[in-house]
Amino acid sequence: MPELIELLNNEESINLIKILLKNIHDLAILLNKNYIIEYVGNKSKNLIGFSSKELLANSLLSFIYHEDREKFIEFFQQLKNLHIINTEIRLINKNGGFIWFILKGSILKNNTEQDNKIILLLNKIFKDKPVVSEEAILNEKDGDLFHSLSEISFWKLLQPKQRVSALKESLKMLQFVLDQMPQYIAWKDKNLTFLGCNINFARVIGYEKPELIIGKTNKEIYQNADIRNYITEREQKVINSKNPEFHKIESWFKVGNEERFLDVSRVPLRDSTGDVIGILIAYEDITERTKSKKALEQSEKRFRKLTELLPDVVYTVNKEGIITYVNSAAYLMLGYKPEEICNKMHIRNFFPEEELSFLLKNFERVINGEITEAHDYKMIKKDGSSIYVMLHSRPLFRDEEIIGLLGIIHDISKLLKAEKKLKESERKYRNLAQSLPAIIYEFNRDFELTFVNKSGLEKFGISHNDYMGMKFTEFIAPLDLEPSIRDINKILNGELIEPNDVLLQKKDGSYFYGRSHAKAIYENGEIIGVRGIINDITERKKSELALKKEIEERKKAETQLKKSEEKYRYLFEGSPYSIWLVRLDGTILDCNTTTNALLSEHIKEDLIGQNFIEILSLLDKSDYLIPHFKQRFSKIRQGKKLKPSEVKIQRSKGDEIWINVIGSLIQLGDETLIQVIIQDIT
Known part of the structure; x- marks a missing residue:
C-alpha cells in the first residue's frame, strides 16, 4: 500500500491542496x-x-x-x-x-x-x-497520530521500518499544513471509513483530537439520517465516477434556525497505479460570505437602477481591460447597446490610436490603486464618428482586493464647442479692444493688470511687458486715488457704479483726464476682477473750464446790463420828452409815459405793438408827414445820422402843435432798435 504522501501526488489532489493553501x-x-x-x-x-x-x-x-x-x-x-x-x-x-x-x-x-x-x-x-516554538507540541501530537494510524488496516500495508521515519515526517508535514487551513478537511478509504482529518473538522464534530476520528464511519459521525444519506451518496458518487467535485455550494444543516451554506470539494485519492482507494473532503462555511454576496447583489441591483437614471455612461472594467458593465446611456452616447459591450469589448476598442498610450497608462495606474484626475479623451462611436468626453475612474474593490475599475464618461462635445465659441468671441473681443481709440483694461481682485489694449499702452506710455505685474492704482493721480479705490471695492462687491471722471498719470509723470466706465468680471458665478473702458476727456475738460469761465463772465455782464437797464428805465420813464423804441420793421416796441401827455388821447398801451406809420396817419391829415418820416426811417435804419426834424401835427382834440423829432440807432441787449425822441416845441 502506498504512503499517504504518494496519494497526494496525482494532479487532482495537488490542485485541491493548492486551493486549500490559498485560504x-x-x-x-x-x-x-x-x-x-x-x-x-x-x-x-x-x-x-x-x-x-x-x-x-x-x-x-x-x-x-x-x-x-x-x-x-x-x-x-x-x-x-x-x-x-x-x-x-x-x-x-x-x-x-x-x-x-x-x-x-x-x-x-x-x-x-x-x-x-x-x-x-x-x-x-x-x-x-x-x-x-511548536516543535515539541507537533512531535507529541504527530506521534499520537502516527501510532493511531498504524492501527488502521489501511496503514498496515506500509513499508518496513526503514521507511517509518520518512513516513512520519511526511505525515507531520501534511498534518501541519492541514491544521493551518480554516476549512474542515477529512479523508476516507473506499468504504468511507475515516482515515484522518484536520483539527477544525475534529472540533466541529465534537472531537478534541483529529486521531480520535480514525476508523469512524458516516453512521457514527452524522446522527441525522437525511444528512448522512446525502453525504454518503455524494461521496460514493465521486469514488465510483473517479471524477472530483470542486466548490459545490451545499446547504444540508442548520444552526438554530439559520441555514448554513458550505463550499464543498471532494477529490478521489489514488494509488501509484491510478486506482481510486479513498476520498479527500474539504468543507468551508461560506454562510457569511453568501449573505455578503446576496447583500452585494442587492447593492449592485440598486447601483444599476441608479446608473440607469444618469445621463452619463457608467461602466466597470476588469483587470484585463474588458468592460463588464455599462448602463443604457452608452446607446445614446456611443450608439452601442449594453449587450454589445459587456464582457465582449476591450476599452481600447473605443479610442483612436493616438489616445491609447495615455489611456492605457492611466488604466494601469488606477488598477495599481492610484487615484488619478479626470482626463479628456476623444472616443469613437459605433458609426465611426467621434465625440469628446471627460473620463473619471477609480479602483473597484471586492473583499479589499482591486478587481478592476469603475468609471463615468461625460460627453463634453457641446462644452468644447461652447468653449471654442467663447475663445473665438474672446479673440474678436481682443481684436476689437485693440482697434478701439479708447483705453480698454482688465485687472484682478488684487488690482493687478491682466490686459491693456494698444491705445492704453500708447496713452500711458508703457509696453506690454511693463504693465504685467503692475497695479491699476499706479496710474491714478494721488488726489483721486482714495475715491477710486472706494469705487473699485464697490464693484468687486457686486455693486454698480456710475461712470466717473478721474485724473490719470502717465509713465512720464504727466496727467490727463479720463471718464471711466467699469464693471465686474464674473467666472463661474464669482467676481474675479474688473473690466473697464476709459475715454480721454482732457480737451472736453478744458472746454468745460472755458465755458464755465464764459458763463461766469456772461452772468457778470448780464448783472451789469440789468443794472444798466434799471438805470435806463429810470431815465426812460423820467424823461420830459416822449421816447419811442421802434423795431427795424416799424413796430413800436415801447414808449414812456410822457407820450400820453404829448398825444393826448393816444396812451402808451395803445401805441405798443402798432406800426408807427399808422400812428402818423392819425396825427396828420396831409400827405406830408408819412412820406417824410418813411424816408427818415429808412435812412436811420441804414445807419445814417440825420439832423432833427421840426414838424407840425394835429392832435385828436383838434389843436396843432410843433414837435422836434430826433432818431438814432441803439443796441438794446441782442437787438438793434431805432430810438425816437419827440420834444414839444410849440
Missing part, C-alpha cells in the same frame, strides 16, 4: 531545491506588495533581506534532516523596506530526492513578538 491566512510558498518559487498563495500582494506573478519562477533569496539570507540557507539545510522547524526572517516589501515573519517549513518528499519540494508558511509579526 491559509499565512503566506504559503512552494520551493524547489534551488530556492525557485513554484507556487505562492494569494496573500503576497497584501503582505509584501508583490503579486504571485511577480514572485513565481524567481529565487526566494531575491526577496529575503540581505542580512537574513545566510540564516535562510542554514534553515533550508536543516529541513533536509526531515524536521519541521521555524525561525524569524525578514522579507523585502515592494516599497524597499522589510517585514518580519515567523518562518515555518517542511519537506514534501517525492519519488526522487531531485523532485522534493519545500513548503514554507510565513506569519507576519512585529519585531518584539517572540517566536513560538
Whole structure:
C-alpha cells in the first residue's frame, strides 16, 4: 500500500491542496531545491506588495533581506534532516523596506530526492513578538497520530521500518499544513471509513483530537439520517465516477434556525497505479460570505437602477481591460447597446490610436490603486464618428482586493464647442479692444493688470511687458486715488457704479483726464476682477473750464446790463420828452409815459405793438408827414445820422402843435432798435 504522501501526488489532489493553501491566512510558498518559487498563495500582494506573478519562477533569496539570507540557507539545510522547524526572517516589501515573519517549513518528499519540494508558511509579526516554538507540541501530537494510524488496516500495508521515519515526517508535514487551513478537511478509504482529518473538522464534530476520528464511519459521525444519506451518496458518487467535485455550494444543516451554506470539494485519492482507494473532503462555511454576496447583489441591483437614471455612461472594467458593465446611456452616447459591450469589448476598442498610450497608462495606474484626475479623451462611436468626453475612474474593490475599475464618461462635445465659441468671441473681443481709440483694461481682485489694449499702452506710455505685474492704482493721480479705490471695492462687491471722471498719470509723470466706465468680471458665478473702458476727456475738460469761465463772465455782464437797464428805465420813464423804441420793421416796441401827455388821447398801451406809420396817419391829415418820416426811417435804419426834424401835427382834440423829432440807432441787449425822441416845441 502506498504512503499517504504518494496519494497526494496525482494532479487532482495537488490542485485541491493548492486551493486549500490559498485560504491559509499565512503566506504559503512552494520551493524547489534551488530556492525557485513554484507556487505562492494569494496573500503576497497584501503582505509584501508583490503579486504571485511577480514572485513565481524567481529565487526566494531575491526577496529575503540581505542580512537574513545566510540564516535562510542554514534553515533550508536543516529541513533536509526531515524536521519541521521555524525561525524569524525578514522579507523585502515592494516599497524597499522589510517585514518580519515567523518562518515555518517542511519537506514534501517525492519519488526522487531531485523532485522534493519545500513548503514554507510565513506569519507576519512585529519585531518584539517572540517566536513560538511548536516543535515539541507537533512531535507529541504527530506521534499520537502516527501510532493511531498504524492501527488502521489501511496503514498496515506500509513499508518496513526503514521507511517509518520518512513516513512520519511526511505525515507531520501534511498534518501541519492541514491544521493551518480554516476549512474542515477529512479523508476516507473506499468504504468511507475515516482515515484522518484536520483539527477544525475534529472540533466541529465534537472531537478534541483529529486521531480520535480514525476508523469512524458516516453512521457514527452524522446522527441525522437525511444528512448522512446525502453525504454518503455524494461521496460514493465521486469514488465510483473517479471524477472530483470542486466548490459545490451545499446547504444540508442548520444552526438554530439559520441555514448554513458550505463550499464543498471532494477529490478521489489514488494509488501509484491510478486506482481510486479513498476520498479527500474539504468543507468551508461560506454562510457569511453568501449573505455578503446576496447583500452585494442587492447593492449592485440598486447601483444599476441608479446608473440607469444618469445621463452619463457608467461602466466597470476588469483587470484585463474588458468592460463588464455599462448602463443604457452608452446607446445614446456611443450608439452601442449594453449587450454589445459587456464582457465582449476591450476599452481600447473605443479610442483612436493616438489616445491609447495615455489611456492605457492611466488604466494601469488606477488598477495599481492610484487615484488619478479626470482626463479628456476623444472616443469613437459605433458609426465611426467621434465625440469628446471627460473620463473619471477609480479602483473597484471586492473583499479589499482591486478587481478592476469603475468609471463615468461625460460627453463634453457641446462644452468644447461652447468653449471654442467663447475663445473665438474672446479673440474678436481682443481684436476689437485693440482697434478701439479708447483705453480698454482688465485687472484682478488684487488690482493687478491682466490686459491693456494698444491705445492704453500708447496713452500711458508703457509696453506690454511693463504693465504685467503692475497695479491699476499706479496710474491714478494721488488726489483721486482714495475715491477710486472706494469705487473699485464697490464693484468687486457686486455693486454698480456710475461712470466717473478721474485724473490719470502717465509713465512720464504727466496727467490727463479720463471718464471711466467699469464693471465686474464674473467666472463661474464669482467676481474675479474688473473690466473697464476709459475715454480721454482732457480737451472736453478744458472746454468745460472755458465755458464755465464764459458763463461766469456772461452772468457778470448780464448783472451789469440789468443794472444798466434799471438805470435806463429810470431815465426812460423820467424823461420830459416822449421816447419811442421802434423795431427795424416799424413796430413800436415801447414808449414812456410822457407820450400820453404829448398825444393826448393816444396812451402808451395803445401805441405798443402798432406800426408807427399808422400812428402818423392819425396825427396828420396831409400827405406830408408819412412820406417824410418813411424816408427818415429808412435812412436811420441804414445807419445814417440825420439832423432833427421840426414838424407840425394835429392832435385828436383838434389843436396843432410843433414837435422836434430826433432818431438814432441803439443796441438794446441782442437787438438793434431805432430810438425816437419827440420834444414839444410849440
